[in-house]
Amino acid sequence: TPVQNDLRELYNLVNLLRPGTLGTYRAFRRRFMVRGDKRLPKNTGVLSDLLNSVMIRTTRAKTNIRFPSRSVEIASFELSPGERKLYEAVTAFVRERFSDQDRVQFLKWQFVSMVLQKEIGSSVAAASHTLGRARKDPRYQTHWKDLERLYQLGEEVTEHSKLNGLLDILGRENEKVIVFTQFKSTMSFLAQELKKAGYSTSSFHGGLTALEKEASIQAFRGDKQILISTEAGGEGRNLQFCRIVVNYDLPWNPMKIEQRIGRVHRLGQTGDIQIYNFSTEGTLESHVLEILHRKINMFHLVIGEMDMILGEYSDHQTFEGNVFQIWAGAKGRNEIERKFRDLGDRMALNKRRYEAVKRLDEEIFGG
Incomplete structure (x- = not known):
């Protein structure tokens, strides 16, 4: 609905349907817009009458359509002990990468860290899939040991x-x-x-x-x-x-x-x-x-x-x-x-x- 965005959108829409209905934009702004808020109208009764002359609005409430509740x-x-251990270890690893002062390292890990954090919130299987690949990826060689440790924690989860x-x-x-x-x-x-x-x-x-x-x-x-x-x-x-x-x-x-x-x-x-x-x-x-x-x-x-x-x-x-x-x-x-x-x-x-x-x-x- 135009009112939820900007009253100028409403003015443009009505002007397209029937030019001149709301006068010039300057007159519309002076008559119907609260100063300083492009979404807040005034004189709503008069504005409503003018709008009714050019458009018909039918809402769901006015129909017989039943939407389910x-x-x-x-x-x-509660995470199982094994899941909790892995979740906290992955989170600690992600936070270490996020706080890296080396800009190159930070940018290299930014996307992977976010994905890994999302995956561990989904399942051990999802996080283990990424960890299993990253522990052998030359791009992340400086952290292979940490990645291997995290991967093994995932392998230990049984519940x-x-x-x-x-x-x-x-x-x-x-x-x-x-x-x-x-x-x-x-x-x-x-x-x-x-x-x-x-x-x-x-x-x-x-x-x-x-x-x-x-x-x-x-x-x-x-x-x-x-x-x-x-x-x-x-x-x-x-x-x-x-x-x-x-x-x-x-x-x-x-x-x-x-x-x-x-x-x-x-x-x-x-x-x-x-x-x-x-x-x-x-x-x-x-x-x-x-x-x-x-x-x-x-x-x-x-x-x-x-x-x-x-x-x-x-x-x-x-x-x-x-x-x-x-x-x-x-x-x-x-x-x-x-x-x-x-x-x-x-x-x-x-x-x-x-x-x-x-x-x-x-x-x-x-x-």
Whole structure:
């Protein structure tokens, strides 16, 4: 809606539909815009009457379309001793690379460090895949010893807390389930372990051909109970025949989470949506989930609203980068808590601002 961005966009749109309706832009600005705020209108009653002469607005609330409700459950787990040891060791390694004063070394490790931190938040399998390659890569030879140590810690992990939680949920849900993960290594790990447990699965990822992708979806529509999907499955596919979503790992980019949910929470869905968000205590992802779930109640927003609330963080690189900088650059637990609390407060303020603009939007356009 133009009001959520800039009232000049509204003026241009109306001027395109019927030139002269709102007068000159200078007159429009003087009559209908609060000085110093390009998004805040005044004389909303008069403006609403003028807009009604050129446009008709029909909202979802005015139709008979029923959208399903969402039920959200935070499934929180304690990492197993082996997982905790590896998670803390990887985090310490990432923080050492982040604090490197050598600019060349810092830039060399920046991307790898971020990926590794994301992977260890997903699964041991995902992190081990990267560690196994990096420990033999000549580019990282100066840290081969550390990388080998981390890889061996991963090899020692025998208990996977989130896997156990997933098996528990699948035992309760006697219907189709979509399990989202960011990484193919996690997807392969889950496919293997779920097969051992007697479940039928179909896998969907960006490396499949168009025909293979279609076959995967059709298999899930047919006799496969579980679809394990990477982010590629969160775009352009409608999966309304399934109503249960498990976020096995949590992207740092809220828009990716919204895309996941949007695959099932859309027109054509006949059942209410059940979302399980997996969280492991004391991890970066638990802090992100605290912001998204408790500070701004993201999982009950209408699709599209998250982008408005992100505000200056609407570029996913900005939000992800901010999250990573807090985690990797903090000097201790207290600083981590404080900085994530500050980020959450800024997001909550963005939400309140968005809601204020939304109320004005409804006042001007008649809801």
